[in-house]
Amino acid sequence: MPAPFRIYNTLSRTIEDFAPVKDGHVGIYVCGMTVYDHIHVGHARAMVVFDAFVRYLRHREWDVTFVRNFTDVDDKIIKRANEVGKDPVALAGEFIGHFHDDVGALGLANPDHEPKVSETIDGIQAMIGNLVNSGHAYEQDGTVWYSVESFPEYGKLSGQKVEELRSPDEVPGKRAPADFALWKAVKPGEPAWDSPWGPGRPGWHIECSAMSLGDIGETLDIHGGGLDLVFPHHENEIAQSEAANGKKYVNYWMHNGLLTMTSGQKMGKSLGNVINVRDALSQFPAESLRLYYLQSHYRSPLPWxxxxxxxxxxxxxxxxxxxxxxxxxxxxxxxxxxxxxxxxxxxxxxxxxxxxxxxxxxxxxxxxxxxxxxxxxxxxxxxxxxxxxxxxxxxxxxxxxxxxxxxxxxxxxxxxxxxxxxADFMAEVKEKRLAAMGVSHDAVEQLLTDRRQARADKDWGRADEIRNQLDEMNIVVMDRADGSDWKVRLVAAN
RNA sequence: GGCGGCAUGGCCAAGUGGUAAGGCAGAGGACUGCAAAUCCUUUAUCCCCGGUUCGAAUCCGGGUGCCGCCUCCA
Missing domain, CATH: 1.20.120.640 (Anticodon-binding domain of a subclass of class I aminoacyl-tRNA synthetases)
Structure with missing residues (x-):
């Protein structure tokens, strides 16, 4: 029997007892990455938190279906692809490879399913068709919009009121400012798929509704993602899925807090203050990143x-x-x-x-x-x-x-x-820290050999001199009964 | 302007009714040829003001400050 647990639900803003849709089973869908760049340490927090969470559920004998998607069709990908002269979906494929390298290096287990937008076009179109037929969506010049006013519960996750939203964009064909695109009519230089509404591509939000339906079902036990996705992304997913399926979309919404800079700002590509996972991992062992994430509560902001x-x-x-x-x-x-x-x-x-x-x-x-x-x-x-x-x-x-x-x-x-x-841990620490500090392994070993000789000669002056020299290289020497060992100083003195 | 969240020792951070986990840094001590590691000791009336209660960091009201979202974002 799986062990019961309690989890905070963004929908109710309280901690609730978890009750599964299906006995003993947890279907969890986490919003993954839009793949047009390397992932940074902020993204990795979400990946690590949900990885640990899923591991824990399994450890506690839950049968877990874990789904994490890739957004491989998207404005930002297209923009980047055009800049470098590549096919957008192919470019996304490259970064999916990098993503797997990075999360693999972080020690993450692979989800059970990693659906991609480019491979879910049929499911997306089916759902859009459903929404059009039921009056929740309308087509205009090859673009299909979701009609927010057709879904009275809109706002129940984020607490937003449609009338209060800022609405800067005036888009032709869109009936209400809060309406959002389910299907975007093709524009020159963009990838497109045929559809009942003409060639085009999916809007952003619909993909998660379609992919989670395909891999888990109409009602997800848990839907995860960053706190910044609550509105509009997750709000829109609810509107789409509940209107299309007539079932509650998600029982528990689980949102992780964001990384903030010590300045207080969040880490984000648009702010230009990102640190890539691959760079962090070149200097520190993966587990130090995991520990950094796990030492604070997943919903708290985490200073970087x-x-x-x-x-x-x-x-x-x-x-x-x-x-x-x-x-x-x-x-x-x-x-x-x-x-x-x-x-x-x-x-x-x-x-x-x-x-x-x-x-x-x-x-x-x-x-x-x-x-x-x-x-x-x-x-x-x-x-x-x-x-x-x-x-x-x-x-x-x-x-x-x-x-x-x-x-x-x-x-x-x-x-x-x-x-x-x-042994592996210490070896990894040495390798990465030495590399980060630009100190060669051989140089350290040579000094150590010299010092061993000095100590054997009881030349304490010479031994200390070498110790100080190593100390300046951030190498700490440890004398033991059975000889001298060394390690890299982990925290620079204040 | 609207919505949501947070405020705990030098720094980070648990704890949501019964007198404050843990980590990092600092100081002193044990240990050591000297060190390092480790261990011991040491630093908090939990943002402010009211209220509820026998009792609040923990609940309620007000205030101040910070952050996120409302445009892409884990």
Whole structure:
């Protein structure tokens, strides 16, 4: 039996108990990308949030149908294609490839369906035809408009009143300012498909109505997307689908908050302040991005600044450190014996480890509070590290730390954090941070070799000199009983 | 102008009725040849003013500030 959960519904502006259309099943549709450029870290937040959400639902034994579309027919694509002299649909195809590269690098699972507008023309035309026949839409000079006044509930999602909207555009053939295009008559230089209303292409909003109908059905359990899509996009989808199908379109509207710059502005292409995912990933491991997104609630605005990723990486390093400490512990005594031998800290880590899963479920079942779940995770990590400070922990701590290791594994499965081996993680950190700072691996190794010799000679002056030199390169040297290791400093000193 | 949201310690951020999780940064201590990592200690009357309540960061009213949407946008 799938576990019940609660989720905020934009439609009601409250957190509601989730009730599925079909027992045990969640049909979720998320608005994907208009593919005419690389994705930026703002887009990636939505992708990561919904990826983690779907992973979690599956972990909790829901049968999930996850659909995320591509808009590959669109004004902006056409404009870009004309600029570079390519076919628009082909250009979109290229960026779909880049998209897959980027989200793959972010560790996202593929949705069950990734429909494209260019492959859904029939479904779109069928729905438009339906709307025309039922009087919800009208054709004018080869363009089909949706008549907003034909749908009395228009505005129920966004709270907008049609009369109050700004309406700057005066378009010939359009009866009311709020009406929007379902089908656009062909213009020179644009891709077009034949239709009962003449050659043309779909308007923006209709695609999601048609694609979700095709891949999930008339009523979606959950429809997701960025908060900026509430109006007009999602409002228009409701109007189209409910008018065409006569059924409630979406039971739960789930909107993620937007990235904001530390200046307060949102990150957006039109503002020219975007950071591409591929650039961020060239400098930081994917999981540091995931952690950055998941450390705050998905509906909150999330500030982006130069410290965001270094800080997330420092946090992540802490988690990996804790797991390494736990993994290093051995022993096979009964838990009670270990606790009586090692004391309170052993008891604490055992209890926190055992209780972690239900605490995490509690947080995630309550409007997917990944931030709270991560708080619990860090508490557990600290308890592990505290125990690790005990002299006997390495030899005997294994049994009491076993639940913590299981907890870390469940975090990897549901949130996609700590999903790598520590060795791979450290290697990725070194590679990316060195590259970002323009320091070569060989140079570091050479200095380290020199310093090892100095230390062997007990030439502490020389050893410190080299340490300082490395320090200036943001390389931190760690001396251990079994030799020296090094790592890249994660956060620059303030 | 209309609609919606947010305001918690130096910074980020959970928490929606019973006296404030977590992270980053800072300070002190343990540890270390020196460091790093780690651990311990340490910093909040939760924007302001009223109200409801035995009790509010948490509910209600008013105010101030910030943000998003109303044109493409995750």
């Amino acid at each position: 600044g130069p410290e965001a990723l270094p800080e997330a990486l420092a946090m992540l390093g802490r988690l990996y450190e804790a797991r390494e400490n736990a993994e290093a512990m051995g022993g096979s005594e009964p838990v009670e014996q270990v606790i009586s031998g090692l004391g309170e800290d052993a008891k604490k880590v055992f209890e926190l480890g055992q209780g972690f899963t239900s605490r995490m479920y509690g947080a995630l079942d309550s409007d997917f509070s990944t931030a709270q779940a991560l708080g619990y995770l860090f508490e557990l990590a600290r308890a592990v590290n505290r125990l690790a400070n005990h002299k006997k922990a390495k030899k005997r701590g294994g049994p009491v730390v076993a639940p913590a290791l299981a907890a870390f594994a469940s975090v990897a499965e549901t949130l996609g954090l700590m999903a790598m081996s520590s």
